[in-house]
Amino acid sequence: MAKTKEINHKERSHALLSASAANRWLACTPSARLEDEKPDSTSVFAEEGTLAHEIAELKLTKYFHPMAKSTFTRRLNKFKKRELYQDEMLKHTETYLDYIKELTINLEQQPYAAIEKQVDFSHIAPEGFGTADCIIVADQTLYVNDFKYGKGIPVSAEDNPQMKLYALGAYTAYSLLFDIQKVHMSIVQPRLDNISEFEMTVSDLLAWGDEIKPIAEKAFKGEGEFVPGEHCKFCKLKATCRARADQFTALDDFGGKKPPELSNAEVGQVLEKAKSIESWVKALKDYALKESLKGKEIPGWKAVAGRGSRGYVDVDKAFKQLKEAGIDEALLYERTPLTVPKLEKELGAKQYRELLEEPGHVQKSPGKPTLAPAKDKRMAVTNEVSAEEDFK
Template sequence: MVATHAERPHALLSASAAHRWLACPPSARLCEQFPDTTSEYAAEGTLAHELAELKLRKALKLGNLNAREFNKRRKEIESHPLYSAEMDTYTDSYVDYVLGIVHSYRVPPYVTVEKQIDYSAYAPEGFGTGDCIVIGGETLHIIDLKYGKGVRVSGEGNPQMRLYALGALQEYGFLYPITEIHTAIVQPRLESISEETISVDELLAWGESIKPIAEMAYRGEGEFNAGEHCRFCRAKSVCRARSEQYLALEAFGQAKPPLITDSEVGEILRRAKALAEWVTDLEEYALQQCLAGNQIPGWKAVEGRGSRQYVDLDAAFKALIDAGIDEAVLYERKPLTVAQLEKVLGKAQYRQLLEEPGLVRKEPGKPTLVPESDKRPAITAKITAQEAFGGDER
């Protein structure tokens, strides 16, 4: 491991952002005008990837990783403020998935982890780092760990995975008789593994189809197009195309009939959901500008509501106990939730001690409205909206 994950360079047409620049080609160059900021969630994901890589290298005996070096690196990761015991559990799930593929072959397959992949034949100067590549028989496996838990990522038609597959095929295709591509996105915190299997011919045809779009993106040409792909765009807060899309809600006010149709309800909800996200992005941008000393007409940054913290918790409680306060008053005792216990016990012991004996039950969730693209099956006439959201019938 020469460079840490955070230190690695990134391409203009990165595979991880392909869903954006393929849908909105000029966004690739537009993002260059904004700093590449990171978040605690991203830093946590980076740490999880380093831990997963370390575990895989040890399990598969990759590189010159001896026990001393493994333990040293492991302690460094565990000392990181963002490390947690659950990170160990979740990265184990990813490692288990990879090992399951590796051990499914009678003859040991070729395996490499954190491999830099060049797909510049399809996207100018395009390169990225694949989490894990396995080549066994006639199948090329591309496996990606996603540690986030906010959005479930589909592996079907996923451009990031396909770009990695194109680069890997170009590098290894003359060495191995590859005829099939199998990609997998492993999201252990969402208990999700999304896979796709396509032929080499299908992959190559897709690669040729995106070439013109990638060329436009590299030159900063093409039409701006707002949509779900704006989520991780650096320009999303002040992008004019995005603002015009959401401000177009005003057009619904021109409708002649006194009642809007169900079709209009669906369209307004679709736009309003994205509008709420855009407003949040605008607020974050405006706050940053005000804190930097710039003016956003009609707005200013102020100090929010503060909170009180113990200077020294032990000293504070000792003072209370010495003053005659009953120690039992100072603590709140409550049982761990089922989810918290599962993390403490681990999935196997949790199932053995609680789930299998029937000591826990899964309650159905309340009905919730989601886009039609959501993978969960639709429900109808299960309960009324009144029962779901509360309130007295009149």
């Protein structure tokens, strides 16, 4: 389908000013150099994500370029043998593939596609480069697509600096070969049902690049002010950063000569800070545990063994023995009905409607009022009942 094939099998590596950390070093310029001094850490989740990306890469390659079915199956089977492989990876990578298919199916021109392509944006951020999951060029548009396997928080493509840096790198690489007027950026997070898209003109993208260039240069030199905020969440200094700690300890300012009770405005401010305090305290606890386990002292705290657990060595063997000993099966298993959302997922929307919703087996009740940030999409509710409604 596509004109050329370009796959980058280079190990994923990171620049000092990486695109994925751009929201951090753009807001807090000294963070990049300081993070660079800390060792890299990986997690099972990150490794799962890498495997899911490899499967997605294989599927997209097969979609854009001719590949024998036997080659595809052999490569997929190799992934299936990996320790972290889970069947659900097939489903989620399929959602991503479906999105890319939908994106390309109505294009007037035959698309050019590059998968897992290393893009260089060092003309904006010194030594900056990154790996874009899927770049497509067609119909005067540069499509930059990002597949995120995580299921932590939904990420928006709107004005997303990571996406814009990839786009700047891709534009530099392809603008001599193709006429590009527009940039379309998308983030696909199948495990969160999140597909976010954002579009901008090339001139706006280039203007943004010029705007951040001096900030990137400052970040590269490790200069500027520490600015704590939402972006601290994934910073390697998130636990021990003084600027972050100062931000929270400044809550004491509410004392002094002010009235003994907080005003509603102050309650709002404290809750705003509390959103980040929770994750900061968790980061501090994780850090203190690691230090304690290394034998270092954190005054007032120590590491202890957590509550142990018991499990079957081989559940089949154990239950076989119980049954042979005459223990009634009813005693061994619990039978609980699936919840409505789970059953809907199992049955599919149509059957769920026909068998459960339409005959009146499902009752909907409003959720208990809960506090949410003002930007939450749900409508605000109050306990106030209007006189008219009361009368009715």
